[in-house]
Amino acid sequence: MEDCLFCKIIAGEIPSNKVYEDELCYAFYDIAPQAPTHFLVVPKKHISGVSEICEENAAVVAHIFSVISKVTKELGLASYRVVSNCGEDAGQTVFHLHFHVLGGARLADGMC
Numbered sequence: 765m766e767d768c769l770f771c772k773i774i775a776g777e778i779p780s781n782k783v784y785e786d787e788l789c790y791a792f793y794d795i796a797p798q799a800p801t802h803f804l805v806v807p808k809k810h811i812s813g814v815s816e817i818c819e820e821n822a823a824v825v826a827h828i829f830s831v832i833s834k835v836t837k838e839l840g841l842a843s844y845r846v847v848s849n850c851g852e853d854a855g856q857t858v859f860h861l862h863f864h865v866l867g868g869a870r871l872a873d874g875m876c
Contacts, residue, residue: 800868
């Protein structure tokens with residue numbers, strides 16, 4: 765999708781602080797972190813949000829969660845939160861499926 769912020773980050777058109785990348789997903793640190801460690805994991809193929817997950821793309825979501833497990837271990841995070849907002853009323857501002865991973869401290873209720 766040509767006007768999608770995360771598609772532009774994945775394509776290298778907008779700089780990011782990469783955490784991880786493979787053929788299916790890209791992970792990068794949030795520019796406005798809400799925890800000592802706060803990164804996002806996004807599928808490389810544009811999916812607009814959680815409501816667009818279906819049988820045809822569910823495997824990439826499972827892969828993203830395995831990447832989250834791998835990266836959090838590499839970063840030494842024993843506890844962390846995974847958040848995905850779905851829709852404007854829930855706080856979604858970029859309509860490309862993404863998962864916030866927050867950790868590195870005791871997290872307050874309702875964060876992110």
